[in-house]
Amino acid sequence: MPTSLLWFRRDLRLHDHPALLAARDAAGPDGDVVPVFVLDERLWGPSGEPRRRFLLGCLAALDADLDGALVLRSGAPARVIPQLAREVGATTVHVSADAGPYGRRRDDAVERALDDVPLVRTGSPYLVTPGRVTTRTGTPFQVFSPFARAWREHGWRAPAGPPDGVRWRTGVRSEEPPPAPEVAADLPPAGEQAARTAWARFRDERLPAYAEGRDLPGTAGTSRLSAYLKYGCIHPRTLAADLAGERSEAARRYTDELAWRDFYADVLWHRPESAREYLKPELRGMGYDSGPDAEALVRAWETGRTGFPIVDAGMRQLLGEAYVHNRVRMIVASFLVKDLHQEWTRGARFFMRHLVDGDLASNQHGWQWVAGTGTDASPYYRVFNPITQGKKFDPEGAYVKQWVPELRDLDPKHVHEPWTAPGGLPTGYPEPIVDHAHERRVALDRYARVRAG
Ligand SMILES: Cc1cc2nc3c(=O)[nH]c(=O)nc-3n(C[C@H](O)[C@H](O)[C@H](O)COP(=O)(O)OP(=O)(O)OC[C@H]3O[C@@H](n4cnc5c(N)ncnc54)[C@H](O)[C@@H]3O)c2cc1C
Structure with a gap:
């Protein structure tokens, strides 16, 4: 029976998930998909406690949405992923592309270690995949406004279709998640459903006043979606598609903020050293x-x-x-x-x-x-x-x-x-x-x- 592995990273959701659909299609109507998340010390270690707690919450929500099928493994992905692929007999491994400096190196290492099992990258956490928008001469943009103009001209795909017809394999050995750290901060509810609810509420109640309200910290003027976008509990394309019919200044401003997110990912993609070093x-x-x-x-x-x-x-x-x-x-x-x-x-x-x-x-x-x-x-x-x-x-x-x-x-x-x-x-x-x-x-x-x- 054909099996594909879907390796979740910053895409902890089931809807609008191109890599998930690619994994389903690769497995075919008779095959199944093994969903996995790897707790990688290189990312887990430096994360502060709020992010660790939120991530564990997102994983628990995803596991519940998968009826308990999510496999959790810890260790270096270049060891864990090929091992799991062998264990479950996967013929392809699917991911959403990662544009960050460590993620790119890690994925290249996993790809090499997988040997003859292909690592298939489909989609990314951005409206436009970092590296795609360039000046006419093919160089990266250095400043936001011209980037945003070219970015809008480039455009983006419609959201991916519903996650129907996936046969999630159950019963694959999974580790217990580490205990969630206690944090003093009051965190938002984790997971895809919480993200979709937060977006719907913002869109219906606060978006009309966003253009003026977004700069006033004493009001609930912004969407508070950043943590969900960070972990991919919702894809920015889902948001952009909802805004597509709107001609308001508020919708334009909100799309602009998503452009900032794409812009910074693009700058980091071109200049990975700028995560630590001065751009100037x-x-x-x-x-x-x-x-x-x-x-x-x-x-x-x-x-x-x-x-x-x-x-x-x-x-x-x-x-x-x-x-x-x-x-x-x-x-x-x-x-x-x-x-x-x-x-x-x-x-x-x-x-x-x-x-x-x-x-x-x-x-x-x-x-x-x-x-x-x-x-x-x-x-x-x-x-x-x-x-x-x-x-x-x-x-x-x-x-x-x-x-x-x-x-x-x-x-x-x-x-x-x-x-x-x-x-x-x-x-x-x-x-x-x-x-x-x-x-x-x-x-x-x-x-x-x-x-x-
Ligand atoms: C010093 C500094 C550090 C920041 N650190 C982070 C960070 O670690 N993570 C993070 O997501 N954002 C960061 N931002 C950007 C911005 O402050 C947050 O994205 C925003 O406050 C999140 O609130 P919101 O979701 O209600 O925003 P909204 O106003 O509702 O905007 C919607 C979404 O657009 C994106 N966005 C908005 N503004 C920016 C921006 N200036 N740059 C990039 N993306 C933006 C975010 O994904 C945000 O969720 C930082 C900004 C500054 C000045």
């Missing part, structure tokens, strides 16, 4: 702060005690929900790099440890964008002012008050500058740890020096 290497020599005083400031940032309310609210949201609103990610990242003079890599590591949606491409390039070392077209001199940003995007102080209870009783006009409150700084809330105007000048001076060579 000349900025590595900026001069960064170190020593016990600098460490104490970083600690204040990590724990949400900088004395700048919007920064503290953001960092407390990170610890409280393993998530931060996009506008606030930019503000807290700018603060670490430009007010505390730390390398973006340090903040990116901290985010990856604590975010439930931590994604190498979006996170590293989100940080590089803010630090001015990446793809931003108007780079280093963009220094976010945490007070004016707070006033503009959280005018009533709703976001700050949600995450910083010490400031809950303040009048909105004092929330972002609590030291101006009539009764003075509320008890328990710290003084600003730095003078923003001064640190801004320091950052810009260092930038001017490195540019002058």
Whole structure:
């Protein structure tokens, strides 16, 4: 009986899953499909606890959707996958292509180790597979706007058909999943069904106001789908297909955000080293702060005690929900790099440890964008002012008050500058740890020096 192996990775769903359909078709009407997930220490080890817990939740949901057929194995995929393929007599192994630096190396290694069993890559976690959109001369795009134009012109396929007619093999030996780590953060419900419900709710209730609401962290203005997209509980094509008939500004803006996701994956695909290294290497020599005083400031940032309310609210949201609103990610990242003079890599590591949606491409390039070392077209001199940003995007102080209870009783006009409150700084809330105007000048001076060579 023909058997194919479907190796799930960042595609933990059954619908809109081209590789799943390819596995079914390869097995044919009389064959069956063995679904497997490999717990790979190289990815599991560096994941923070929120992501580990969420991933285990997604695997449990997928297993339930497969009526218990999901096979879990742990170890190096280049050993585990060929071994399982032999064990179940698989003649093909199917995956959704991985565009990340480690995933590409891993898949090449698995392909070699599989020998005469083909590894078939069908589809990817993106609307347009990374590497496909290029300039007219075939070079990669360096900046978002022209990429997004070419990306829209390129277009994408309709969602894949329903997962009908698959015979999932049951009874293959599976390991017990490791215990889910206890996390303090309040995580979203895991799995495909939860993702589809979250999308439907957003589309029906919040999408109409997305264009204005997406920048206001004090409102539920965004879709909160990032963790689901990261683990492939839903495919962005499913979302784009739902938006296809909409001519609204909101639908255009939402598609633009999916374009950012594709853009960063594309940049990482072309420049895999940019996961760790500066996209603009000349900025590595900026001069960064170190020593016990600098460490104490970083600690204040990590724990949400900088004395700048919007920064503290953001960092407390990170610890409280393993998530931060996009506008606030930019503000807290700018603060670490430009007010505390730390390398973006340090903040990116901290985010990856604590975010439930931590994604190498979006996170590293989100940080590089803010630090001015990446793809931003108007780079280093963009220094976010945490007070004016707070006033503009959280005018009533709703976001700050949600995450910083010490400031809950303040009048909105004092929330972002609590030291101006009539009764003075509320008890328990710290003084600003730095003078923003001064640190801004320091950052810009260092930038001017490195540019002058
Ligand atoms: C410093 C920094 C770090 C970031 N780290 C991550 C990360 O690790 N993982 C991650 O998914 N996003 C990251 N982002 C991008 C963005 O902040 C989140 O995708 C977004 O806040 C998720 O919330 P949402 O799903 O409600 O977004 P929505 O506004 O509803 O957007 C829909 C989807 O579009 C994608 N998207 C939106 N904005 C961006 C963006 N700027 N870049 C790339 N994709 C985007 C996401 O997949 C998101 O789920 C980072 C941004 C910055 C500035």
